[in-house]
Amino acid sequence: NPQRDYDLSRPINLDGVGLRQKLTSYGDAHFSLFMRKLFIKAMGYSEDALSRPIVGIVNTYSSFNPCHANIPQLIDAVKRGVQLHGGLAIDFPTISLHESFAAPTSMFLRNLMSIDTEEMIRAQPVDAVVLIGGCDKTTPAQLMGGISANKPIIHLVTGPMMPGSFKGTRVGACTDCRNNWATFRAGGLDIEDISNLNEELAPTAGTCGVMGTASTMACLLVALGMMPIQGATPAAVSSARLRIAESTGVHAVQLTQSRLAPQTILTRESFLNAITVLQAIGGSTNAMVHLMAIVNRHPTLAGTVTPATVDEIGRRTPLLVDLKPSGNNYMTDFHNAGGMPALLHQLRPLLHLDALTVTGHTLGEELSKVSILTLPPDHPANCIRPFTAPLYPSSALIVFQHGNLSPGGAAVLKASASKDRRLIQNYRGRAVVFHGSADLAARIDDPALDVDADSVLILTGIGPVGNPGMPEAGLIPIPRKLAAQGVQDMLRISDGRMSGTAGGTIVLHVSPEGADPGSILGVVRDGDVVVCDAETRELSVEVDENELRDRLRRRREEMQHRAASAVAAGNEDGLEGTLEPWVARDRLRGYRGLYMREVNQAEHGADFAFLTAAGPGPAPRSAR
Numbered sequence: 001n002p003q004r005d006y007d008l009s010r011p012i013n014l015d016g017v018g019l020r021q022k023l024t025s026y027g028d029a030h031f032s033l034f035m036r037k038l039f040i041k042a043m044g045y046s047e048d049a050l051s052r053p054i055v056g057i058v059n060t061y062s063s064f065n066p067c068h069a070n071i072p073q074l075i076d077a078v079k080r081g082v083q084l085h086g087g088l089a090i091d092f093p094t095i096s097l098h099e100s101f102a103a104p105t106s107m108f109l110r111n112l113m114s115i116d117t118e119e120m121i122r123a124q125p126v127d128a129v130v131l132i133g134g135c136d137k138t139t140p141a142q143l144m145g146g147i148s149a150n151k152p153i154i155h156l157v158t159g160p161m162m163p164g165s166f167k168g169t170r171v172g173a174c175t176d177c178r179n180n181w182a183t184f185r186a187g188g189l190d191i192e193d194i195s196n197l198n199e200e201l202a203p204t205a206g207t208c209g210v211m212g213t214a215s216t217m218a219c220l221l222v223a224l225g226m227m228p229i230q231g232a233t234p235a236a237v238s239s240a241r242l243r244i245a246e247s248t249g250v251h252a253v254q255l256t257q258s259r260l261a262p263q264t265i266l267t268r269e270s271f272l273n274a275i276t277v278l279q280a281i282g283g284s285t286n287a288m289v290h291l292m293a294i295v296n297r298h299p300t301l302a303g304t305v306t307p308a309t310v311d312e313i314g315r316r317t318p319l320l321v322d323l324k325p326s327g328n329n330y331m332t333d334f335h336n337a338g339g340m341p342a343l344l345h346q347l348r349p350l351l352h353l354d355a356l357t358v359t360g361h362t363l364g365e366e367l368s369k370v371s372i373l374t375l376p377p378d379h380p381a382n383c384i385r386p387f388t389a390p391l392y393p394s395s396a397l398i399v400f401q402h403g404n405l406s407p408g409g410a411a412v413l414k415a416s417a418s419k420d421r422r423l424i425q426n427y428r429g430r431a432v433v434f435h436g437s438a439d440l441a442a443r444i445d446d447p448a449l450d451v452d453a454d455s456v457l458i459l460t461g462i463g464p465v466g467n468p469g470m471p472e473a474g475l476i477p478i479p480r481k482l483a484a485q486g487v488q489d490m491l492r493i494s495d496g497r498m499s500g501t502a503g504g505t506i507v508l509h510v511s512p513e514g515a516d517p518g519s520i521l522g523v524v525r526d527g528d529v530v531v532c533d534a535e536t537r538e539l540s541v542e543v544d545e546n547e548l549r550d551r552l553r554r555r556r557e558e559m560q561h562r563a564a565s566a567v568a569a570g571n572e573d574g575l576e577g578t579l580e581p582w583v584a585r586d587r588l589r590g591y592r593g594l595y596m597r598e599v600n601q602a603e604h605g606a607d608f609a610f611l612t613a614a615g616p617g618p619a620p621r622s623a624r
């Protein structure tokens with residue numbers, strides 16, 4: 001009886017579910033409820049509807065975001081699931097990030113999206129929240145925000161796109177975008193072909209159809225227990241995707257009763273499972289940064305899972321999934337071969353099956369509930385290899401733990417996507433150094449560039465602060481004159497990131513980044529000998545310590561000098577150039593200033609220090 005809610009003689013408890021959540025500040029409790037009801041009734045809800053637990057649905061639709069194009073249908077299906085099971089579903093927006101339409105880079109905005117997600121979950125009377133996302137930075141941002149808000153959440157991904165077709169060959173975003181572009185650059189495709197390909201590389205709604213960051217994060221959400229185990233692989237445009245959405249709505253209603261929140265569900269074992277899956281799928285290097293950011297949002301797990309953990313688990317985890325860019329297939333093939341349940345089944349010996357999931361059951365229990373499709377190992381459609389006959393024996397992703405070039409311990413290489421193993425076997429090569437993306441673009445194809453097939457290409461200044469957002473510019477192209485000679489792979493090293501859909505022998509996330517005045521990467525010079533050994537996990541530059549110390553000291557002086565002259569000349573804009581971001585950041589306004597002042601290094605997740613579980617803390621900025 002709604003009249004009871006306004007009976008001033010009866011005490012009212014705003015500690016319940018739905019609109020009765022303790023949230024607000026209208027003064028007295030009766031008036032608070034009265035106000036909330038009168039406003040929400042303008043949406044047409046009845047007293048009956050408003051008496052139900054409320055399942056919020058985060059809507060990240062945008063007409064700029066093809067990876068999220070199916071979200072309106074998914075919301076309908078989630079609502080059906082919620083409302084068939086007695087809840088009230090209410091969708092609300094947060095920002096939408098697509099890789100191609102989030103300048104300077106979507107990673108720059110990931111932390112902003114996590115703040116948006118966290119605060120909207122906190123602000124509204126939701127008892128559980130379905131987080132619908134898909135494109136690369138979305139799912140990590142949502143989980144980071146969700147953990148910090150710590151209300152019950154469940155993930156639903158938009159799902160992968162279908163592959164397209166070009167002259168009888170399947171193609172898909174975005175491994176084939178890069179391969180074909182490289183062929184075009186080397187003169188192997190004409191302009192008509194490359195234009196026709198442009199029509200086919202992303203032929204449907206949904207996330208990139210290979211094992212890029214979006215697919216990787218979807219698989220990791222399953223392994224973490226934050227998404228039901230069949231949720232990762234159904235195509236965005238499939239009916240299976242809509243049924244997953246409906247059942248996600250049902251699980252969300254159950255969450256309003258169990259009240260299982262992410263800080264309770266997630267344990268160290270959940271993260272170890274996620275890393276095992278990351279290695280077994282040959283997942284995106286970006287996932288490593290995201291996982292660190294995610295774990296560091298958790299008050300008791302922060303700091304207990306590091307890039308070293310990823311390396312350690314890799315040593316005993318075989319690569320089982322044959323998907324581009326490490327292998328040959330597409331996400332739809334992975335789905336048709338049994339998807340995550342079939343993979344988890346193969347990985348049983350390595351998994352912590354007693355880890356809890358969002359359904360309230362353990363991963364092992366969930367796995368025993370579904371029928372597992374196992375195709376014969378030699379079946380042509382089988383892109384999930386048996387545990388005993390892997391695609392690659394171990395360490396699809398390796399993390400360089402030793403040597404002077406990346407003492408932060410974040411430098412990572414997707415060894416399984418290397419086209420030339422020689423480049424990581426105690427390899428020594430002469431550095432050719434580029435300072436920032438503009439320098440790279442200006443000189444990489446210069447016929448006079450002093451480079452040969454054995455050189456090591458180094459790109460510095462594209463780290464979290466140096467090029468805010470740490471762009472996916474780590475895929476340094478092979479200089480055109482070498483590509484034309486048939487060189488397909490070279491050792492390339494940077495402090496940036498790379499798309500999960502790309503391949504090659506590419507070391508990423510070097511830390512401290514080159515823009516840091518204390519960074520060794522920042523003082524590597526043309527001609528220095530760089531050593532890279534996947535076996536011993538060593539990444540070094542063979543320059544003696546005194547010389548390095550000397551270079552660092554001179555560099556610091558130069559930076560200070562340039563900053564001082566820019567200020568004296570009233571040219572503070574000059575501070576924001578690629579040379580001085582470390583100095584400029586204290587003077588920049590807005591989100592960019594906030595980002596540059598607060599972002600931590602890759603091994604911590606490139607999150608804002610004040611958002612981590614540790615909070616602002618007294619750590620010196622260079623160590624954050």
Ligand code: FES
Nearest residue numbers: 067135207208214
């Ligand atoms: Fe969205 Fe690739 S661009 S997943």
Ligand code: MG
Nearest residue numbers: 136213499500
């Ligand atoms: Mg990507």
